[in-house]
Amino acid sequence: MECFRMIFQYFQSNSESVMNGICGLLALASVKMYTSFDFSCPCLPRYNMAYGLGIMFVPPIALFFCSLLLNRQSLVMLEEWRRPQGRRKKDLAVIRYMCSSILQRAMVAPVVWVIVTLLDGKCLICAFSSSVDPENFVGFANASPVQVQQLLAKVPCKDDELMRNNTSRKAVSRYLRCWSQALGWSILLILIVAAFLARWLRPCFKQATLLQARHWSNYIDIEQKIFEETCCEHSRLFAHKCILHFFENMQQEIKQHSFNLPREEEGAEGEEDLLRGITDQGQVNKLLKMWYYEKPPL
Amino acid sequence: MDKFRMIFQFLQSNQESFMNGICGIMALASAQMYSAFDFNCPCLPHYNLAYGLGILLVPPFILFLLGFVLNNNVSMLAEEWRRPLGQRGKDPSVLRYMFCSMAQRAMIAPVVWVSVTLLDGKCITCAFCTSVPVETLGNASHSGLSQGEIKRVLARIPCKEIYDGQELIANEVAVRYLRCISQALGWCFVLLMTTLAFLVRSLRPCFTQAAFLKSRYWSHYIDIERKLFDEMCAEHARSFAKVCIQQFFEGMSTDLAATRCHPPRKAPADVREAAEKLLGITDQATMNTALKSWHRCKPPLHLHPPAIPSGNGWAGEEQPPVHPPVPRRETAAYYSRV
Numbered sequence: 163m164e165c166f167r168m169i170f171q172y173f174q175s176n177s178e179s180v181m182n183g184i185c186g187l188l189a190l191a192s193v194k195m196y197t198s199f200d201f202s203c204p205c206l207p208r209y210n211m212a213y214g215l216g217i218m219f220v221p222p223i224a225l226f227f228c229s230l231l232l233n234r235q236s237l238v239m240l241e242e243w244r245r246p247q248g249r250r251k252k253d254l255a256v257i258r259y260m261c262s263s264i265l266q267r268a269m270v271a272p273v274v275w276v277i278v279t280l281l282d283g284k285c286l287i288c289a290f291s292s293s294v295d296p297e298n299f300v301g302f303a304n305a306s307p308v309q310v311q312q313l314l315a316k317v318p319c320k321d322d323e324l325m326r327n328n329t330s331r332k333a334v335s336r337y338l339r340c341w342s343q344a345l346g347w348s349i350l351l352i353l354i355v356a357a358f359l360a361r362w363l364r365p366c367f368k369q370a371t372l373l374q375a376r377h378w379s380n381y382i383d384i385e386q387k388i389f390e391e392t393c394c395e396h397s398r399l400f401a402h403k404c405i406l407h408f409f410e411n412m413q414q415e416i417k418q419h420s421f422n423l424p425r426e427e428e429g430a431e432g433e434e435d436l437l438r439g440i441t442d443q444g445q446v447n448k449l450l451k452m453w454y455y456e457k458p459p460l
Numbered sequence: 461m462d463k464f465r466m467i468f469q470f471l472q473s474n475q476e477s478f479m480n481g482i483c484g485i486m487a488l489a490s491a492q493m494y495s496a497f498d499f500n501c502p503c504l505p506h507y508n509l510a511y512g513l514g515i516l517l518v519p520p521f522i523l524f525l526l527g528f529v530l531n532n533n534v535s536m537l538a539e540e541w542r543r544p545l546g547q548r549g550k551d552p553s554v555l556r557y558m559f560c561s562m563a564q565r566a567m568i569a570p571v572v573w574v575s576v577t578l579l580d581g582k583c584i585t586c587a588f589c590t591s592v593p594v595e596t597l598g599n600a601s602h603s604g605l606s607q608g609e610i611k612r613v614l615a616r617i618p619c620k621e622i623y624d625g626q627e628l629i630a631n632e633v634a635v636r637y638l639r640c641i642s643q644a645l646g647w648c649f650v651l652l653m654t655t656l657a658f659l660v661r662s663l664r665p666c667f668t669q670a671a672f673l674k675s676r677y678w679s680h681y682i683d684i685e686r687k688l689f690d691e692m693c694a695e696h697a698r699s700f701a702k703v704c705i706q707q708f709f710e711g712m713s714t715d716l717a718a719t720r721c722h723p724p725r726k727a728p729a730d731v732r733e734a735a736e737k738l739l740g741i742t743d744q745a746t747m748n749t750a751l752k753s754w755h756r757c758k759p760p761l762h763l764h765p766p767a768i769p770s771g772n773g774w775a776g777e778e779q780p781p782v783h784p785p786v787p788r789r790e791t792a793a794y795y796s797r798v
Contacts, residue, residue: 199579204640205633206597213640220647227654231661241665322632393677394684400761401685405692408759412750413740443761450673 188271203288203318207311214289218279222272229268236264246455259375280346283339291317301330483568490569494576501586501618505611512587520570527566546757557675578646581639589617598629699734706731
């Protein structure tokens with residue numbers, strides 16, 4: 163019992179670590195999806211570029227939306243942004259902080275996909291094989307332009323009958339892969355340096371504002387969770403009372419005296435406290451509406 | 461008892477994460493089912509399209525229905541929808557909320573099936589191999605075959621072992637082309653679904669948050685009320701059985717005592733307690749009446765001490781509260797247990 167309460171409290175207070183965990187899982191899922199995806203370049207002149215760039219950019223967008231969906235805090239932030247002001251002012255710094263932390267976490271899985279794609283090289287080879295300068299490669303230098311386009315488009319397909327033993331194909335492939343990997347490592351390096359600088363230089367600017375924003379964003383998150391918990395408990399007690407009243411009515415109808423009533427009164431006092439005077443549907447609806455339209459001031 | 465209450469509370473307040481876990485499992489099951497399925501394209505002109513599209517669309521429909529069947533809340537929704545009005549009105553927004561949340565969860569496994577099928581490419585290759593543009597990719601005029609013959613040859617593209625149209629169009633070229641189209645469709649489908657889900661989720665706080673809070677509360681309430689009622693009935697049945705059996709043995713021992721002049725023993729304490737828990741319902745007819753009445757005429761959502769039903773229903777939204785509301789509600793909103 164204590165154990166459950168402690169786990170509950172841990173998750174409540176450490177929503178950041180839960181979000182980091184989800185972020186990591188999505189990054190791993192992104193890598194797994196890429197390795198299990200069967201990349202098959204069409205090897206046709208105009209289709210290559212569309213396919214290659216599509217595989218590089220469309221899944222990251224889907225992963226980005228997925229990360230936003232799985233992150234509970236994005237919903238909390240939207241609710242905080244759109245709520246009516248009521249008696250509690252809105253602090254834009256808090257909303258900005260929440261937004262930036264959500265976006266940073268949502269960007270991890272797409273960036274992982276793009277980097278893995280570049281380091282692997284297949285996408286770039288597929289997309290840009292037709293754009294290579296044929297003069298640099300012996301096998302393609304002496305063909306007509308149309309033929310060159312057709313041949314270059316087939317470079318990504320190793321098993322194609324025209325390309326099977328073509329050494330120039332391997333040269334083009336290696337060339338493009340080299341560029342792809344260089345691009346991948348450069349992007350990785352730039353991102354890591356940027357993250358490092360952001361982390362180190364942050365305390366130099368507006369640290370106090372940051373601490374406040376972080377505190378109040380945690381507060382909003384916890385407040386939301388506790389409200390839901392309290393609502394659940396309230397509805398449980400409401401149901402309990404409702405059913406007991408139902409049985410009492412039955413007793414009255416069949417005109418038998420219930421000798422349980424005195425004991426119920428004592429238990430009911432403790433539960434009355436927990437019901438907090440909210441004992442009918444209209445009051446509950448009003449409570450929920452008030453909670454939304456006029457959150458209490460801090 | 462307190463321990464069960466804590467677990468109950470934890471599951472209830474984390475019902476979303478519990479249901480999300482089930483969705484994840486169904487999604488994985490769907491992907492696993494697809495990889496275990498042995499796809500066998502018939503490689504005949506008209507059958508290919510039927511088979512390919514059938515495998516693409518029929519299993520998702522079955523998975524969608526299965527998602528509803530496996531969801532415990534379906535019977536709760538049906539019960540709430542079909543119950544007589546009685547003293548408690550019906551709120552269509554609560555029913556809509558329950559249906560929408562069930563439908564959203566049931567959609568996940570079909571969407572995963574369709575995505576995996578499209579990204580794999582076998583279905584589309586099988587279904588549309590007769591529609592490959594032979595003029596651009598192969599040599600249509602060169603072969604001199606009739607249209608029907610060409611279709612028959614193209615239909616064999618998915619079956620590499622029996623394919624005999626290398627002069628018409630190379631097998632690898634056609635397969636790569638169809639697979640590229642299939643994968644492009646697959647990723648577009650995935651993007652469309654995630655964008656839709658994101659929009660649905662993020663537009664809700666902008667428009668209907670208050671109504672949403674209300675519907676969510678009352679749908680949880682209906683679920684909890686049903687479970688609590690079942691619990692209480694089970695407890696009642698237990699007490700009923702205890703008292704019944706005790707009375708039987710008392711009856712037996714009274715008969716025996718009458719023949720042997722022994723005084724009947726006093727009922728043990730726990731049976732007295734059980735008798736108290738019976739809430740005054742002590743025979744079958746009364747219990748049947750209680751259960752019938754629970755279904756036909758649920759009590760109003762109004763807990764004030766005068767136990768006479770006052771007819772507040774779901775429809776009555778703006779009932780003035782009996783107690784002075786403001787100070788108590790403030791206490792409720794501020795009270796924190798952390």
